[in-house]
Amino acid sequence: MLEIKNLHATVDGKEILKGINLTINPGEVHAIMGPNGSGKSTLSYVLSGRDGYEVTGGSVTFQGKDLLAMEAEERAAEGVFLAFQYPVEIPGVSNTTFLKTALNAVRKHKGLPELDAMQFLKLIRAKAKSLNMNDDMIKRAVNVGFSGGEKKRNDILQMAMLEPSFAILDETDSGLDIDALKLVADGVNSLRSPERSMLVITHYQRLLSYIVPDHVHVLAYGKIVRSGGKELALELEAKGYAEFGSPEAA
Amino acid sequence: MAAIATLKDLYETLSPGLPGAGAAGLDRLRADGYARFLADGIPTPKVEGWKYTNLRDLAGVSLAPAQGTIDSAANTDFDVPSVAPGETHRLVFVDGRFNAALSAVGALPQSVTLDSLRGLIEASPATAAEVLERFPAPKADTGLRVGPNPGRGQALGLVGLNGAFLAEGAVLTVGEGVKLARPVEIVFIATAADGAWHPRLLIDVAAGAEVTVAEHHVARGGGATFANIVSGVRVGEGAILRHAKFQEEAETALHLASVTATVAASGTYETFVLTTGGRLARTDVQVRLQGSGAQTRVSGAYGVDGSRHADFTSLIDHVAANCTSREVVKGVIDGRGRAVFQGKIIVRPDAQKTDGHQLNRALLLSDTAEIDAKPELEIYADDVKCSHGATAGELDEEALFYLRARGIPADTARALLIAAFLDEVAEEIGDEHLRAYATARIQDRIGRLTGITVDTDAPVLGE
Ligand SMILES: Nc1ncnc2c1ncn2[C@@H]1O[C@H](COP(=O)(O)OP(=O)(O)OP(=O)(O)O)[C@@H](O)[C@H]1O
Numbered sequence: 001m002l003e004i005k006n007l008h009a010t011v012d013g014k015e016i017l018k019g020i021n022l023t024i025n026p027g028e029v030h031a032i033m034g035p036n037g038s039g040k041s042t043l044s045y046v047l048s049g050r051d052g053y054e055v056t057g058g059s060v061t062f063q064g065k066d067l068l069a070m071e072a073e074e075r076a077a078e079g080v081f082l083a084f085q086y087p088v089e090i091p092g093v094s095n096t097t098f099l100k101t102a103l104n105a106v107r108k109h110k111g112l113p114e115l116d117a118m119q120f121l122k123l124i125r126a127k128a129k130s131l132n133m134n135d136d137m138i139k140r141a142v143n144v145g146f147s148g149g150e151k152k153r154n155d156i157l158q159m160a161m162l163e164p165s166f167a168i169l170d171e172t173d174s175g176l177d178i179d180a181l182k183l184v185a186d187g188v189n190s191l192r193s194p195e196r197s198m199l200v201i202t203h204y205q206r207l208l209s210y211i212v213p214d215h216v217h218v219l220a221y222g223k224i225v226r227s228g229g230k231e232l233a234l235e236l237e238a239k240g241y242a243e244f245g246s247p248e249a250a
Numbered sequence: 251m252a253a254i255a256t257l258k259d260l261y262e263t264l265s266p267g268l269p270g271a272g273a274a275g276l277d278r279l280r281a282d283g284y285a286r287f288l289a290d291g292i293p294t295p296k297v298e299g300w301k302y303t304n305l306r307d308l309a310g311v312s313l314a315p316a317q318g319t320i321d322s323a324a325n326t327d328f329d330v331p332s333v334a335p336g337e338t339h340r341l342v343f344v345d346g347r348f349n350a351a352l353s354a355v356g357a358l359p360q361s362v363t364l365d366s367l368r369g370l371i372e373a374s375p376a377t378a379a380e381v382l383e384r385f386p387a388p389k390a391d392t393g394l395r396v397g398p399n400p401g402r403g404q405a406l407g408l409v410g411l412n413g414a415f416l417a418e419g420a421v422l423t424v425g426e427g428v429k430l431a432r433p434v435e436i437v438f439i440a441t442a443a444d445g446a447w448h449p450r451l452l453i454d455v456a457a458g459a460e461v462t463v464a465e466h467h468v469a470r471g472g473g474a475t476f477a478n479i480v481s482g483v484r485v486g487e488g489a490i491l492r493h494a495k496f497q498e499e500a501e502t503a504l505h506l507a508s509v510t511a512t513v514a515a516s517g518t519y520e521t522f523v524l525t526t527g528g529r530l531a532r533t534d535v536q537v538r539l540q541g542s543g544a545q546t547r548v549s550g551a552y553g554v555d556g557s558r559h560a561d562f563t564s565l566i567d568h569v570a571a572n573c574t575s576r577e578v579v580k581g582v583i584d585g586r587g588r589a590v591f592q593g594k595i596i597v598r599p600d601a602q603k604t605d606g607h608q609l610n611r612a613l614l615l616s617d618t619a620e621i622d623a624k625p626e627l628e629i630y631a632d633d634v635k636c637s638h639g640a641t642a643g644e645l646d647e648e649a650l651f652y653l654r655a656r657g658i659p660a661d662t663a664r665a666l667l668i669a670a671f672l673d674e675v676a677e678e679i680g681d682e683h684l685r686a687y688a689t690a691r692i693q694d695r696i697g698r699l700t701g702i703t704v705d706t707d708a709p710v711l712g713e
């Protein structure tokens with residue numbers, strides 16, 4: 001599904017990713033944990049194609065294709081999805097307009113017929129309902145005036161609509177209340193399938209008890225310094241990241 | 251301006267043939283206008299309020315009456331724009347000339363009149379002159395004699411030029427307490443390759459009355475035409491006037507408009523101006539809030555590209571106490587386009603409890619796009635709430651990435667963000683017909699600017 005080889009990336013001339021190696025097979029859920037500023041969000045932006053993140057070495061292959069050669073929208077259309085650590089507010093663009101445009105762009109790319117307004121509405125209503133989002137929220141401007149947790153749910157709604165084959169969840173659990181966390185986890189779990197993979201970035205083991213990962217990695221100072229099974233998350237929660245050194249050591 | 255000598259000929263040749271020529275009142279109005287034009291001329295960048303909009307190009311513009319290539323009296327094939335097709339009271343002008351065949355005034359309640367100025371003059375020059383004089387005259391300065399700055403007025407040269415050729419235009423009067431259900435439309439269609447028109451638009455809404463007016467300026471094959479429009483607006487006590495102007499002329503057209511409005515106690519004047527056409531288009535709106543509790547909402551949206559120029563200039567004059575004004579002007583500038591925003595709020599000594607807000611935002615899509623923004627507050631009362639803000643920026647990169655990360659192609663994402671930026675101005679419009687039409691026209695313009703059709707109409711939820 002996804003193969004990251006010796007990935008190096010800089011932001012504003014500063015090297016943030018210093019040789020990431022990671023292979024994610026179809027159906028697998030990988031979790032990434034790690035100290036603040038270690039490069040987790042940077043990795044997710046590099047994978048989703050954000051401008052300003054310069055890849056200075058290595059490769060990323062997604063479903064056999066060179067992911068790094070694609071524009072952000074192409075990656076999305078090919079099935080890469082990023083649930084943002086900080087979802088963006090877009091005044092003046094309604095959630096429905098946004099999602100309908102996005103969904104139809106992705107469907108077009110896949111050679112599927114576009115959905116008309118009624119088909120789209122039916123679909124979004126059903127998906128929103130399962131995330132406990134009401135009509136008002138899907139009508140409003142994208143994330144504008146949404147609470148922190150509502151924004152996260154909105155991102156998951158987008159994921160549910162676009163049905164990506166590879167989803168990166170960047171701290172989707174932060175800011176969610178206990179009930180919302182369960183809803184979001186249910187939403188994510190319902191998308192789990194043998195063809196779909198996920199990369200879950202989190203600081204808390206709690207999320208991983210809902211979305212149980214196949215592998216857990218520690219990203220520290222731009223490198224994956226340790227990998228293990230789901231029990232690694234528990235260990236990290238108990239011991240912290242001290243053993244992985246300091247920025248100078250990296 | 252090279253054309254002044256020719257203008258003298260033009261004036262002398264045309265005057266005798268204008269409707270009502272020889273009638274004392276009208277002759278005097280025209281002579282006054284002509285004299286005013288000779289005295290003030292075309293404003294130069296030295297004139298206050300004209301620093302950023304240079305009319306030197308007017309020198310090459312034909313001031314002769316536009317001659318359409320189409321027999322406009324007989325032709326009824328035009329695609330006449332409308333905010334509510336078939337459901338408005340409308341007057342149509344082709345190349346500046348009233349066109350009865352295209353007009354459809356329909357049934358009006360008693361005490362409401364909607365006439366072409368030419369029609370009024372032909373019926374009775376004396377009455378027409380009286381009507382014309384009833385409206386607030388544009389003033390060269392605001393008459394304010396306190397403070398360091400007497401306050402910018404309107405370009406009387408242009409108003410004079412309009413007066414010299416006074417013949418065409420529209421007069422709407424709405425009697426006391428009448429709420430007109432259907433919008434009134436005043437439509438100008440340009441078909442000529444060049445030439446000028448100088449219409450006068452007069453709107454008088456009596457106490458307690460309510461009306462919506464949409465003004466359209468469009469080209470149907472028109473070229474480098476010059477529209478020099480002077481409008482007078484009176485909003486009576488507790489009356490409501492919603493007035494929208496859609497300026498969508500040819501890319502080579504010139505459009506200059508001076509609007510002077512007075513609002514009596516508790517009256518409301520809402521005006522929206524969309525500027526998407528013309529190589530140079532300027533709307534200069536002056537609103538005098540002269541009775542306690544009067545309100546105005548002035549909003550504008552513009553889009554310029556190429557080397558086109560759009561100017562939105564306003565003066566909101568708080569004369570009386572307890573008045574509110576809100577102004578929101580936003581525009582998108584691409585290529586070597588240039589925009590000007592000048593917004594002045596004056597709060598006179600008696601205008602206590604004034605609430606005045608002004609916001610101007612420009613979206614610059616290229617490195618060569620330019621905006622000159624000049625917000626000004628002049629406050630002579632002490633118990634007031636006033637604010638203004640001006641920003642100019644580029645498209646939000648984060649928002650752009652968010653949209654693209656969901657699969658939306660970059661150019662569509664840009665178009666969506668531009669539409670969202672301008673739609674916010676449309677939200678300022680109270681009347682739903684006007685608002686929906688404004689949104690549609692904005693989307694049409696963005697479609698032509700970006701090559702992308704965006705549909706920001708969210709599917710209707712809830713039924
Ligand atoms: N535009 C930028 N210019 C300079 N440094 C940047 C820029 N963006 C990110 N960084 C730096 O890159 C490093 C990695 O940031 P990143 O957001 O990837 O961390 P993270 O692992 O996601 O942290 P957190 O757990 O706090 O979310 C940080 O030190 C950050 O300050």
Ligand SMILES: [Mg+2]
Pocket residue numbers: 040041042085170
């Ligand atoms: Mg992060």
